[in-house]
Amino acid sequence: MKLNAKQLAVMAIFAALYAVGVIFLAPISFGPGQIRVADAMLPLTMIFGLPSAFGLSLGCLVSNIYSPFGAIDIFGGAVANLAACVLAWYIGRNGGRIQRFAATILQSAVVALIVGTYLSPLTSVPLMLSIFGVLIGEIVAINIIGYPLQEAIRRSTIFS
Numbered sequence: 001m002k003l004n005a006k007q008l009a010v011m012a013i014f015a016a017l018y019a020v021g022v023i024f025l026a027p028i029s030f031g032p033g034q035i036r037v038a039d040a041m042l043p044l045t046m047i048f049g050l051p052s053a054f055g056l057s058l059g060c061l062v063s064n065i066y067s068p069f070g071a072i073d074i075f076g077g078a079v080a081n082l083a084a085c086v087l088a089w090y091i092g093r094n095g096g097r098i099q100r101f102a103a104t105i106l107q108s109a110v111v112a113l114i115v116g117t118y119l120s121p122l123t124s125v126p127l128m129l130s131i132f133g134v135l136i137g138e139i140v141a142i143n144i145i146g147y148p149l150q151e152a153i154r155r156s157t158i159f160s
Contacts, residue, residue: 003051007049007051008051010048010049010051010052010055011051011052011054011055011058012055013055014041014044014048014051014052014055014056014059015055015056015058015059015062016059017038017041017059018038018041018055018056018058018059018060018063019059019060019062019063021037021038021041021063022036022038022059022060022063022064022066023063023066025037025038026066029063030066030067030068030069030073031068031119031123031133032116032119032120032123032125032129032130032133032134033133033136033137034133034134034137035136035137035140035141036137036138036141037141037145038059038063038141039081039111039137039138039141039142039146040141040142040145040146040149041056041146041149042056042081042084042085042088042104042107042111042141042142042146043088043092043100043103043104043107043142043146043147043149043150044146044149044150044153045085045086045088045089046088046089046092046093046100046103046150047093047150047153047154049089049093050086050089052085053081053082053085053086053089054082056081056082056085057078057079057081057082057085058078060077060078060080060081061074061075061077061078064077064078069118069119069122069123072118072122073115073118073119073122076114076115076118077115079114080110080111080114080115081111083110083114084106084107084108084110084111085107087103087106087107087110088103088104088106088107091103091106092104097151100147100150100151101143101147104142104143104146104147104150105143107138107142108135108138108139108142108143109135111134111138111142112131112132112134112135112138113131115134116130116131116132116133116134116135117130117131119134
């Protein structure tokens with residue numbers, strides 16, 4: 001995939017915003033009970049497309065360098081973000097509000113399953129509790145903050 005200047009800029013902006021958001025809020029961004037506020041940007045993939053998905057994944061990779069869980073979190077988190085963003089883009093980009101909201105539910109589930117699964121043995125937290133802890137934070141970030149943010153941007157005169 002060859003990126004033009006606009007797509008590269010979108011990717012860089014999302015990567016930087018995500019990394020800064022996670023690093024700035026590091027105390028609540030890592031662990032089986034995390035609320036990763038930067039994940040509120042994941043639904044924006046339905047507006048800004050695949051370059052934003054790549055940027056959010058790159059931003060996760062960069063920010064997870066600060067993770068206490070090492071390489072598995074650096075790469076696992078980036079894979080989780082990429083999978084969640086690409087799925088939401090595919091499902092919600094041309095859909096109505098219900099389809100877009102369903103896409104954000106899927107994003108929360110994908111991130112919680114991937115991240116919760118690898119955090120469980122790293123933190124000695126039972127698997128279901130680890131997944132549930134990540135899921136709660138993802139629902140807050142993606143569904144409660146991110147979905148309305150995405151809908152507001154979609155309604156703005158810039159994108160009408």
